[in-house]
Amino acid sequence: MIKKNKFNPELHELSEFAKALSHPARLAILEYLAETKTCISGDISDYIPLSRTTVYQHLKELKALGLIHGEIDGLRVNYCLCESTISKYRAMFDEFAKRIESAGIKCEVKTKKKCI
Amino acid sequence: MIKKNKFNPELHELSEFAKALSHPARLAILEYLAETKTCISGDISDYIPLSRTTVYQHLKELKALGLIHGEIDGLRVNYCLCESTISKYRAMFDEFAKRIESAGIKCEVKTKKKCI
DNA sequence: TATTTATGTCGCAATATTACGACATATAAT
DNA sequence: ATTATATGTCGTAATATTGCGACATAAATA
Numbered sequence: 001m002i003k004k005n006k007f008n009p010e011l012h013e014l015s016e017f018a019k020a021l022s023h024p025a026r027l028a029i030l031e032y033l034a035e036t037k038t039c040i041s042g043d044i045s046d047y048i049p050l051s052r053t054t055v056y057q058h059l060k061e062l063k064a065l066g067l068i069h070g071e072i073d074g075l076r077v078n079y080c081l082c083e084s085t086i087s088k089y090r091a092m093f094d095e096f097a098k099r100i101e102s103a104g105i106k107c108e109v110k111t112k113k114k115c116i
Numbered sequence: 117m118i119k120k121n122k123f124n125p126e127l128h129e130l131s132e133f134a135k136a137l138s139h140p141a142r143l144a145i146l147e148y149l150a151e152t153k154t155c156i157s158g159d160i161s162d163y164i165p166l167s168r169t170t171v172y173q174h175l176k177e178l179k180a181l182g183l184i185h186g187e188i189d190g191l192r193v194n195y196c197l198c199e200s201t202i203s204k205y206r207a208m209f210d211e212f213a214k215r216i217e218s219a220g221i222k223c224e225v226k227t228k229k230k231c232i
Numbered sequence: 233t234a235t236t237t238a239t240g241t242c243g244c245a246a247t248a249t250t251a252c253g254a255c256a257t258a259t260a261a262t
Numbered sequence: 263a264t265t266a267t268a269t270g271t272c273g274t275a276a277t278a279t280t281g282c283g284a285c286a287t288a289a290a291t292a
Contacts (some may be wrong), residue, residue, distance in 0.1 A: 001250060001276045006165040007140035015143055021134035023280085024123035027212070031127070034216045042238060049122040054281045056240070063232070072230040075238050075289045081216065090213050096143070097206050100150045100197065114188040116179070118247075118280065139250085158268060170251045172270070191259045191268050234292085241286070249278065256271070262264080 014096055017089040020065045025050055026058050033068060033081045041070065041077040065089075130212055133205040136181045141166055142174050149184060149197045157186065157193040181205075 004012055021027060025048055032047050033039050044059070045052040059079060062068045066085040070077040120128055137143060141164055148163050149155050160175070161168040175195060178184045182201040186193045 002278080003166060003251080004140055007144055011140040011143045011147070015138050015140045018134045018137035018143075022131050022138045024120055024127040024131045025280095027127045027131055027134075028123055030216050031212075050119060050280090051282050052239085053241090053283075057280080070232040072232060072239095077232065077239065083217065086213075086217060090217065093209070096147075097202075100146050100202060101199065101206065116186040116188060116193065141250095166250090167252050168269085169253075169271090173250080173252095188269095193269065236291075237289085239287085239289100242284085244283095245281090247278100247280075250276085252274090254272085257269085259266105259268085261266075 010092075014089075014092050016065060017093065020061060020067060023058065025055070026062055029055070029058060029062060030067065030081065033079060037080075039078050039080040041079050044079065126208075130205075130208050132181060133209065136177060136183060139174065141171070142178055145171070145174060145178060146183065146197065149195060153196075155194050155196040157195050160195065 004015070021030075028048055029044055032044060036043065041059070042052075045055045048055045048058075050058075059068070059070075063070065063079075066082055067089070068079050069082050070079045120131070137146075144164055145160055148160060152159065157175070161171045164171045164174075166174075175184070175186075179186065179195075182198055183205070184195050185198055186195045
């Protein structure tokens with residue numbers, strides 16, 4: 001039902017990045033991976049206050065976008081940040097934000113008209 | 117069912133910003149408002165390839181976060197970007213991204229182990 | 233070999249999002 | 263006053279997300 005292919009592919013890609021960051025658990029996972037360079041999968045599940053299955057699902061979403069990846073080490077999996085992909089999306093966002101912010105004069109409630 | 121209050125309020129707030137940007141229609145709206153300083157509501161509906169009702173819903177979400185606001189002008193409503201709120205969230209995101217990116221060494225597939 | 237352990241998969245329920253038509257309201261124009 | 267116009271509201275259907283328990287798999291260990 002989602003009509004995303006009606007939009008500019010660049011905006012679509014940026015929206016996918018934003019969606020990956022749109023849940024606090026996923027932000028917390030990224031933060032945790034940044035702090036602990038060891039990045040053992042099980043530790044993430046312990047750290048995040050959600051069930052292991054749910055955390056696993058969030059990990060899959062981050063992995064699908066390439067923001068993290070996992071390295072199998074016997075029984076364990078070490079997940080870690082993928083700096084290059086993160087930088088790529090960060091640059092994409094910066095470019096967008098700059099365009100939005102440097103747009104010159106906006107209304108900013110300067111008139112006495114009723115606002116909503 | 118969403119267990120967002122289990123997380124750090126800062127991460128929660130950032131995730132709300134990301135969610136607002138997680139649909140290409142909303143990104144397109146922000147872009148359009150940045151380009152056209154006039155920002156007439158009806159024009160937005162014409163520009164975005166979705167029904168007026170749907171566009172209106174997206175506008176409401178952006179408005180709820182304070183990223184845009186509308187000024188009633190008779191029959192029309194002029195929507196426009198709210199630079200201060202956008203800057204606030206942008207700074208929040210930058211701070212987060214910096215923490216993630218400057219985390220030092222990550223694995224980046226340096227070993228010969230199987231990756232997923 | 234049997235058991236433990238860490239991860240992965242499946243299916244399901246609850247909730248949220250997306251999209252839109254039909255209708256309501258309120259201002260402007262005729 | 264009537265009509266046209268722009269925006270707002272409601273209900274609803276389709277789909278996506280979130281969360282989790284139960285089970286499967288595969289490696290390490292006893």
